Amino acid sequence: MESQYIKANLQVVAASIIYGFAGIFFLYIKNMAPGPVVFYQQLLGFLALAVYLTATGKLSGIRLRGKRKALMLLGAWHAGVMLSYYTAVSFTNISISVLLLYTAPLYVLLIAPIFLKEKPGGKSLVALIISLVGVVIVIGPENFLLSQAGFEPRYLFGVLMGLFAGFFYACIIITSRYLRDEYSGLEQLFISTGVTVVLLLPFIKQASAASLIENMPVLLFLGLMITSVGSILYFTGLMHVKAHNASIISLLEPVSAIFFAYVLLKDPVSAETLIGCILILSSSLLVSLEDESKT
Secondary structure: OHHHHHHHHHHHHHHHHHHOOHHHHHOOOOOOOHHHHHHHHHHHHHHHHHHHHHHOOOHHHOOOOOOHHHHHHHHHHHHHHHHHHHHHHHHOOHHHHHHHHOOHHHHHHHHHHHHOOOOOOHHHHHHHHHHHHHHHHHHOHHHHOOOOOOOOHHHHHHHHHHHHHHHHHHHHHHHHHHHOOOOOHHHHHHHHHHHHHHHOHHHHHHOOHHHHHHHHHHHHHHHHHHHHHHHHHHHHHHOOOOHHHHHHHOOHHHHHHHHHHHHHHOOOOOHHHHHHHHHHHHHHHHHHHHHHHHO
16 A cells, blocks of 8 residues: 555656646747647647547546536636646746746635635635735736836736636636546546647647648647646546645646756746745645645
8 A cells, every 4th residue: 555655646746747847848849829739739638648548448437427517617727727828938938937827826715715615724825925925026026017117018928828827727726626526537637638629629720731740749748748648647646645745746846847947948047036936835835734734
């Protein structure tokens, strides 16, 4: 039993590190906008998931049951996260984008009382304040003054997309909680990925055959490793790991993204980014510890 627990934790660790590479590899894409990139990533990932579920005999057990509208919404949230996150990466950098993505717990604290009737505790309220301070530091207080000299609309747009990514990520967390009594994690993943592919079909016309061929190696990595392998490792590991432990381990994603962006892309990491990183991830840790105390 202990070896199974260790293996499950290692799976979640590996998945979190793999997820951290998403924004980095997106930057290796040439002559393709975020829309078609996300479409082909999800399509390739969906096909790989179908092969895995067929090989393991789990595909036949996947059925649409109750809460179908919420399941469709989950696919829409996935599309929103990926489109917003990749757009943020395009207009800012990896470090800022991944930290803004991890403002999701902040939104969960605000939304969960309305939809899940979950009242935030003392630690959660402290986490909310810490996270807000971290966001302000990461963005840069001077960037809130729109009229000042040196103001960059492109940068602010990227920041806005990063905040949207965090919001959509929070929507995924809340919707997944709502669906967990009806669908397993793998069922949610497979069906919602299929919905995402359908929703993003209009983007298929925005990529030429030449750009698709040129970027296929990177798209294969994004689809097979991020959408498929990373998600399979995460959800299979989650079966034997406590939820709060998984949420803490998941903090490796932004840390690994920032680290590898610095090593591979020479993406600069300022003192403000490091301070904001500590504050935002500390707030996520506080939320995880409060969730643990409630179980």
